[in-house]
Amino acid sequence: MTRKVVIAALAVVVSGVVIGYAVRYPFFDFGKPTPQDPALEVALEVKSAFAVVIENAPVVRDPEGSSDPEREARPQWGLAEADVVFETLAEGGITRYMAIFETEEAKQIGPVRSLRPYFLDWALGFRVPFAFSGGSSEALARIENGADGEKAINEFFNEDTFWRDKSRGAPHNLFTSSGLMLDLLEGKGWTGSSFTRGWRTKDRDPVAGTPAASQIFVDIGLGSFAVEYRYDQSIGSYGRFLGGQPHADAATGAQLNTDNVVVLETTSRLLDQKLLTLDIETFGSGKAYIFQGGGVLQARWQKNSLTEPLRLVDADGSLVALNKGKTWIAVLDQTGNISWK
Secondary structure, eight states, rough: OHHHHHEEEEEEEHHHHHHHHHHHHHOOSSSOOOOOTTEEEOOOOOOOEEEEEOOOOOOOOOTTTTGGGGGGSOOBHHHTTTHHHEEEETTTTEEEEEEEEEEEEEEEEEOOOOBBBHHHHHHHHTTTOOSSOOOHHHHHHHHHHHHHTEEEEEGGOOOGGGGOOOOTTTTEEEEOOOHHHHHHHHHOOOTTTOOSSEEEEEEEOOOOOOSSEEEEEOSSSSSGGGGGEEEEEETEEEEEETTEEEOTTTTTTOOOOEEEEEEOOEEEEETTTTOOBBOOOOOOOEEEEETTEEEEEEEEEESSSSSSSSSEETSOBBBBBBSSSSSEEEEEEETTTEOOO
């Protein structure tokens, strides 16, 4: 397959998804101008916790090599300040993020995109309010028809908490911030929401000697969504690469780093033949790979109910301890692959 055909195919997938959602969820121009279980561990309540769904549309270049910044979601704002970031498929080989914020303030977060059922499952288990803009029909049905939507923050009904950057093309131009989110939580009486983790935390404990996993390769979608992490032994954290390039923070231009990399294996099934939306299995258990301090631990993930957080457990069934700091969690279905060296 030639490079031109690959580019054209990716453009068709992205355009089809955007058009499909535009029909049901038009891109409103609302908003402000640019500006427990005792075995589980609850983070210190520095701020109220919340989650935001963030998109990851790639740079699409024409055959001459030029690109249109208005059609891109990269680089993103706010991922550098998130405590935990989930990364998984949205549709058609395209990935999306759910970022959970608690201990750091982000002045700009986004681009904010639509909800999927599995993001809903994880957010409800962690007991955090979650922000998004529209969603798949399956996710919105749960929000509209039951208690699952009790702490849902849909941009369509909370326009003052979001703004659109008119220098960018929709739908890649919707943003929020920690300040706006915390104002909304206070107004709704949701302050004090803490992030209930399904793992323990510990002080950083680097592996002595040569790291067992200095490079981690996460094959999660199309080529432009391929992820790599490189361990920097001098600082004890991992630099993140996306599509073969350093994954940069839009605000500072600095490469994104994380203290822990977690990879979960699960399965998915196709929900919509036209929109290519998926249902990713979030309940039950499966393999988990924990990378921290240059080492790797093979463990398992567990989630037995909607209100129970995702747990990471070792061979004895005890909660795994992650290094204090930031964590990226990649969720792979049967088409994904994880390797390291």
